[in-house]
Amino acid sequence: MSDLFDQSGADSTAPRPLADRLRPRALSEVIGQQQVLGPDAPLGVMLASGSLSSLILWGPPGVGKTTIARLLADETDLDFVQISAIFTGVADLKKVFEAAKQRRRAGMGTLLFVDEIHRFNKAQQDGFLPHMEDGTILLVGATTENPSFELNAALLSRAQVLVLERLGDGDLDLLLSRAETELDRKLPLTDAARTTLKDMADGDGRALLNLVEQVAAWRTEGDLSPEQLSTRLMRRAAKYDKSGEEHYNLISALHKSVRGSDPDAALYWLARMLQGGEDPRFLARRITRMAVEDIGLADPQAQGICLEAWQIYERLGSPEGELALAQAVVYLALAPKSNATYVAYKGAMALARQTGSAMPPKHILNAPTGMMKDQGYGAGYAYDHDAEDGFSGQNYFPDNVPRPDLFQPVERGFERDLKKRVEYFAKLRAKRAGD
Template sequence: MADLFDADPPPADAPESGAEAAPLADRLRPARLDEVVGQEHLTGPEGAIGRMVAAGKLSSLILWGPPGTGKTSIARLLADAVGLRFVALSAVFSGVADLKKIFADAKTAARAGQRTLLFVDEIHRFNRAQQDGFLPFVEDGTVTLVGATTENPSFELNAALLSRSQVLILHRLDSRALDTLLERAEAVMERPLPLTPPAREALVASADGDGRFLLNQVETLFDVELEAPLDPAGLAAFLQRRVPVYDKDREGHYNLISALHKTIRGSDPQAALYYLARMLVAGEEPLYVLRRLTRAAVEDIGLADPNALVQCLAAKDCYDFLGSPEGELAIAQACLYLATAPKSNAAYMAQKAAWRSAKETGSLMPPAHILNAPTKLMRDAGYGQGYSYDHDSDGAFSGQDYWPSEMSAQDFYRPTDRGFEKRVRERLEWWAERRKSLATDAPPGS
C-alpha cells in the first residue's frame, strides 16, 4: 500500500473521486516541510533543512534514519520548496542504465533552466563503482543528490561521495509525533479510532517509531466496523500482533525501557528481569532491548567489568542464531550480568569531557614529533623529529608529551576503585609516577 513516507504523489489531474478512494496515508501526505512530524530538529527554522530552504540553496544531502521517519517526503518537499525538478529512484530496482538516462534528462532540463533534485532511496545498495558514478554529475551541478539510507553512511557510502554531501540524521518518531499522525488520520476520516485510551497507547508503542507501520495499522482499523472500542488485548488479537500490555497506570514503552535501564544501573537484578519480561512479553522488539542493554554496558559499567559489553554482543549473536523464544534466554542472561556487575560511569564521563574539549580545541595540531613524515617536505618541516619509540624505552614507556603545545594535558578518564577499574586506576597511577620521574631526570632544556 502507498504510505505517507515512501509513495509517489498522485497525478495532479487525478479525479476527485480517485483522491477520496486513495489510501489513507496518501491523503495524509504532508504538503509542506513544516507538516513533516518528528524531524523538527532538521526542518525547523534553526535546523539544517530549514536554513537551506530559507536561503533558497540546497546542497547534496544524505538522509540517515530508521524506516518510516519521512526521508522520502522530506526529499520531495525540499524539491518543491527550492523549485527543483524531482526525480526519484530506488537503488534496489535500478542500475547503471537508469542512472545514465536520469543524468541525460537532467542535463537537458538544465539547458532549459530547470535544475534537478535526484532522490535515491536505499542509496547504500549501490556498489562503490556505482556510487562513484554520481560524483561528476554532483560536482558540475547536473543534479542535487539526496540519498536516503537506513545504514551508517560512514561504512556504506564512499568517502568521496560523503565529502560532497551533508549527512542529516533523522530520528525515530517519538510518541508525540506518532500521536500527531493518529490525530490527522482521525480528522481525515472524521471519526475517532475505535480504541480505548490504553489501546491507543499500545498501538503507538507497537509502531516503535515507524510512522509507515503505524498508518498501515490505522488503515486496517478504519476499514472495519467494530461494535465497541478495542482494549489492548482486543487490539492484539485483531491485528494478530502482540502489543505492549499496559497496567492500570498505563505505563508505556518509554517508561518501561527507562525502568529497565535504571534498575540495571541500580544493581537490582530481580527488578531488571521483571521489566525485561514486561517488555518482551508485551511484544517489544528484542533487538531494540539488546541495543539498550548494550548502551547500559558501556554507560554504567564500562571498564569496571569489560565483559559486560562482551555479554551483550554475545547475547545479540545468540538471539540472531536462535530467534524467539529460545534466544530470549540469552537476553535475560545479559540483563542479569549487567545488573550484578560493578558499576562505573567513568568512561561515559570521560567521553563527554573529551568530546567537549575536542569541540573547543579541535583545530590544534598534535606536536610535530608524533606526526608521520612520509615526504621530504614534511621531514624538513620537523615532522617526526624527536619521537621516542616506546618499545625501545625502559619498561616500554618513554613518558613523552603527546598533547598539542597550545593546551595542557587533560584528565578526562578517572577510573573508580570498583571491579576491573581498580586495576586500571593502579596502572594510570604507575604511569603517572613514571612520567613524573622521567620528567625530573630529563636534562635541562630537553
C-alpha cells in the same frame, strides 16, 4: 514534475492508501523533524537563503524522507525525479543523468531523489559526483544506514547529512488526529488502546497509518481495549539489524548501563537485543568482556559468574538459558567497578611498544651454559623466598627503563585490599633500595 523510474506501481483506479491521502502538501505540514525543518534548523536556513545543497537524509523508516524530498523540489521549482538503488542499474543511471542534462539546457533544474542510496556500490556512488559538481542534479539521498559506514567520503564531502528521528508520542498523536479527520470518524479505541496502537507503530508514521486503516475497517460494538486490539493486530517488530549499526548501538547501551551500575537499564537493553534475534552466545562473550574490563579485580568473582552463565546457556539453550545471562548482567551492574587492570594493561602495551627489544636485567636471566654465566647471566639474583618478608625488592624492568606505576587499584571492592598490598610492597621496595 516527472517520476522517472518510480517503482511505486500505484494503480490510479485503486483506493488511495491513507498514508498517501495524508501526505503533506507543504513542508510546514510535515509532522516532527523540527531539528531539520525549523526556521533555525539546517533546511530552514537553506531555504530562507536560497542556497539548497545536496543532502543525505538519514533516519529510520516512516519518518518522512521521501515526503521531504518531494516538498523540497516543490519549494525550489526543481523537477523531481525518484529512483531506488535497489532497482536501478548503471544503464538506468546514465538515462537519468542524460535527461537531467537535457532539462538543464532547457533552463530546468533536477532534484534527484535516491532511495536506499547506501545500496549503490562505491563505483556507482562515484558516478554521481561530476553531475553534482556541475549542477546537473541536486542529489537528495535517503538511507536507514549510517552514512559514515555506507557512503564513500567523496560523496559525503559534497552533501550535507541530515538526521531524521523516529516520531515521538506527540507526533503520533497529531498523525492519529489527522487520520481521524480524513476518515471523518473517531477510531473505536479506548485511550489505553490508542497508546497501544502508537506503541505498535514504533515511531514509524507510515506503519501507524497502515494500522489505522485496519482498525477503521473493523465493525465493533464499543471501543476496543488494549488486549482486544493486540489480539487483532500483530505488534510491529522492533527495528534491529544484527550485523548493522543497531547491533553496535544496543551493545554499547548495554555495556554502558552495566558500567553505570544500572541493572534495570542493563536488563532492558539485554531484552531488546534478545527480542531482536541477537545470538545469545555473542551476548555471553560481551558480558564476560564487561566483567574483565569494568569490574576487574574489584570483584574477582564477576568473571567466574559470567563464564558460568555462558556455560549454563550452552547447556539449557533458549529461552531458559537466557535467564542465566540476565543474572550475570544484574550481578555486573551491581558489582563494584574498576578498570585499573584494563588501564594498566593498555599502559604496559604502550610501554612495550616504546621500549622495543630492551633486554631483561641480567640478574633475572637463567644461565644454563658456562658462557652465559661468564656474561653475568643470573649474577646477583635474590631468591625472594629467602629474603626478609619474602620480598627482595629487586628490579625486574630493563636497566634503561624507569620503573612505571602501571597498576593503580581503586578504593572499591576487593581492590581496596590490593591497594594496601601495592602500597606495602612499594614501601618495602623503597626500604630495600635505601639499605
